[in-house]
Amino acid sequence: MVENEMLASQFERNRDHLRAVAYRMLGSASEADDAIQETWLRLTRSDASSIENLGAWLTTVIARVCLDMLRARTSRREDPLDSELPEKPTKSVAPPNPEQEAMLADSVGVALLVVLDQLSPAERLAFVLHDMFDMSFEEIATVVGRTPIAARQLASRARRRVQGKRPSQTHITSQRRVVDAFLAAMREGNFEGLIAVLDPDVVVRLDEFAGRPQGPREVRGATNWAKGAIGFSRMAPFMQPALVDGNIGVVLVQNGKLSRVLQLTIAGEKIVAAEIIADPARLNTLNITVLEN
Numbered sequence: 001m002v003e004n005e006m007l008a009s010q011f012e013r014n015r016d017h018l019r020a021v022a023y024r025m026l027g028s029a030s031e032a033d034d035a036i037q038e039t040w041l042r043l044t045r046s047d048a049s050s051i052e053n054l055g056a057w058l059t060t061v062i063a064r065v066c067l068d069m070l071r072a073r074t075s076r077r078e079d080p081l082d083s084e085l086p087e088k089p090t091k092s093v094a095p096p097n098p099e100q101e102a103m104l105a106d107s108v109g110v111a112l113l114v115v116l117d118q119l120s121p122a123e124r125l126a127f128v129l130h131d132m133f134d135m136s137f138e139e140i141a142t143v144v145g146r147t148p149i150a151a152r153q154l155a156s157r158a159r160r161r162v163q164g165k166r167p168s169q170t171h172i173t174s175q176r177r178v179v180d181a182f183l184a185a186m187r188e189g190n191f192e193g194l195i196a197v198l199d200p201d202v203v204v205r206l207d208e209f210a211g212r213p214q215g216p217r218e219v220r221g222a223t224n225w226a227k228g229a230i231g232f233s234r235m236a237p238f239m240q241p242a243l244v245d246g247n248i249g250v251v252l253v254q255n256g257k258l259s260r261v262l263q264l265t266i267a268g269e270k271i272v273a274a275e276i277i278a279d280p281a282r283l284n285t286l287n288i289t290v291l292e293n
Helices: 002-026 029-044 054-076 098-108 110-116 121-132 137-144 148-164 174-188 191-197 222-230 233-238
Strands: 198-206 218-220 239-244 247-254 257-267 270-277 288-290
Touching: 002 029, 002 054, 002 121, 029 054, 054 121, 054 137, 110 121, 110 148, 110 247, 110 288, 121 137, 121 148, 137 148, 174 191, 174 233, 174 239, 174 247, 174 257, 174 270, 191 198, 191 222, 198 222, 218 222, 233 239, 233 247, 239 257
Parallel strands: 198 270
Antiparallel strands: 198 218, 239 247, 239 288, 247 257, 257 270
């Protein structure tokens, strides 16, 4: 019993680090907690007395768990589902709420989450572990089942993709100001603020994945769209302005994955049209550059 308590105490001292690794790997607070839970279970099933460096061992294990989860997610081609967490053998932790998820997303950066989501599981793991947590390529190689040279190549390829998609800081125009005002009104749940940036006759089109089943695929009028948009204000922390195929728009990231894209048409400092895209196949074809706040 005493040994179990000591092991749990040591595990808790590493929990924040494990959560940081898992969130950057998975982009989902609830999936990160699931990965932590699985890591704890694997620790309890192992011969803990033979582990020389517990922190390094836990990092390696949670990296393997996350890699398996990413591969499973890729094979399903679907967003991760937040589920109720099983009871933990250590202290009880409530399922993450939108505020917690927003804080984690803000700590990493929505722009980086969008880019990370475009990487393969192995590239994401190599980049996160080496560039963010200074893990050696020899250690990374044991996780991905490659040679250290191959692990270095994975991280290098991911780094080029990340740096190549860094947000542009030069696209500061009147359109960007309109989008910023739109997002500010969303975050505040400000109905009048939304009306102020929408053309009275704005037309919004939704693809079949963006709307409710059997729901309308087109919304007309500033008042109608503003009423619907207010209902999504809780998602505003996960929205950020972006260039979508070279045009101004907004991206929504949920659980670390690109969930929706709003392609906007702006004229006279008003949003006159919008297309909401949630079809995964279409999202994968878009050229997106997230603009930092």
